[in-house]
Amino acid sequence: MTRRYPNITSKLPAAIAILLIIALWQGLTGSGLVPSYMMPTPVAVVTALVTQCPVILMHACVTLQEAFYGLLTGILLAGIIATAMIHIPVLERAIYPIMVITQTIPTIAIAPILVLWMGFGMAPKITLVVLTTFFPIAVGLLDGYRSVDRDYIDLMRSMGASNTEIFFHVRFPMALPGFFSGLKISASYAVVGAVVSEWLGGFEGLGVYMTRVRKAYAFDRMFAVIIFIVVISLLLMFGVKLLSRAVMPWMKDSKA
């Protein structure tokens, strides 16, 4: 109970700010100051969200699948590569620059190429999500591995531990906070990455739905999807937080 109270007060300013923005939005659009074909009222957006719920959910199913498989592959790939890099310094020098370069390629530019190579199905979407989620996790994990105090390694060696034992008892658990801070960022990228790739070619998914309503000038629905995506991304980030607390109970009192 003692923890709950400051938690609420710390989130109060953000809640007030969001409410103020919504109020301002409603004021501007409801009064007719901004015409409704340019910007729907919040009430219209919520109405669209409710009436279009079944359609949005159907498309969301596809998008979430792409995001999930992409994120999962991204995690596996990042885990393997970062772990290999920390053990084989030559590999780190060889791969790290390539990793950075992949991050500078604009997603918008690479998505159509991926569609060209892989078709209109899920494969190019998942690939794009892998490309966007891989980097933050790999870097987080690498930083985590590097942050391990040399003295812990010496201590383990003085107790006769092998390299494998040092990895599982010390390096890996100590890199987990870094991994989770990377995962938190990647989780928010995953849905957005999937949506962007759907925009640029596909038959279903939230991105496809968005391009359709955009062409129909149904901006209330457009905003409804945007809000839906924001909520999903926030939920995913929250899920990562819960997961990190479950996996790292010793970090309970910290804010990681």
Place this chain on the structure above:
Amino acid sequence: MSLLTASGITKIYDNRKIIENISIHLEKGELVSVLGLSGSGKTTLFQCISGLIKPESGSITLNGEDIMGVPGKVSYMLQKDLLLPHKKIIDNVSLPLRLRHMKKAEARKNAGEYFKDFGLSGTEMQFPSQLSGGMRQRAALLRTYLSADRGVALLDEPFSALDQITKEAIHDWYLDVMDMIELSTLFITHDIDEAIMLSDRIYIMTGDPGTIRDEIIIEEKRPRDRDFGLSEEFLKYKRKIREILSEKD
């Protein structure tokens, strides 16, 4: 034959001699201090004895067995308690047993038997961050003890981060525990009072490269009264050590 013997140890780093021709020994049940100013190479000497680094020359034996460059034979404890933050106290302490391929449940059971004697009862399932500095140091000492299956512990300034009162309490406690579990200890410190209070013998290490300048035997029997720290005899030892430490090469 001494329990632990290091003779003629010389270690060079980047063409610079850190320690030169150091010979020390430790007998069973003894607590021997290596006292020296910062930078005299005390920690390098300990790293050599613990097998973490290999000296350029000399020999190190434990019970007559050559242990030079072989880690895992004598246990080593640093100033930082180095408890793994992600492991519960019982798992931190039983780690040396796990590294000897003991099953987790068995290692926990074995380590758990010492918790009472080490004043750690009730902390088994806590994480290190939930313990005070003194308690963490006790847990680290228990881990050191459990990794010292041959009864030798190297302690590198283990108490220097503690406040004076906690330090005195943990000194008394350590000497008790040491006798109880028949642990022989080689102890690094830069604190003259601590060295005189705890040790059977004191090696004084000075210079660059570090060498053993002198060996002082403390005649007063252990365990020593707090009042010993205020006695004329204590001050005599202290004066002598200060003189040696401030002598120029």
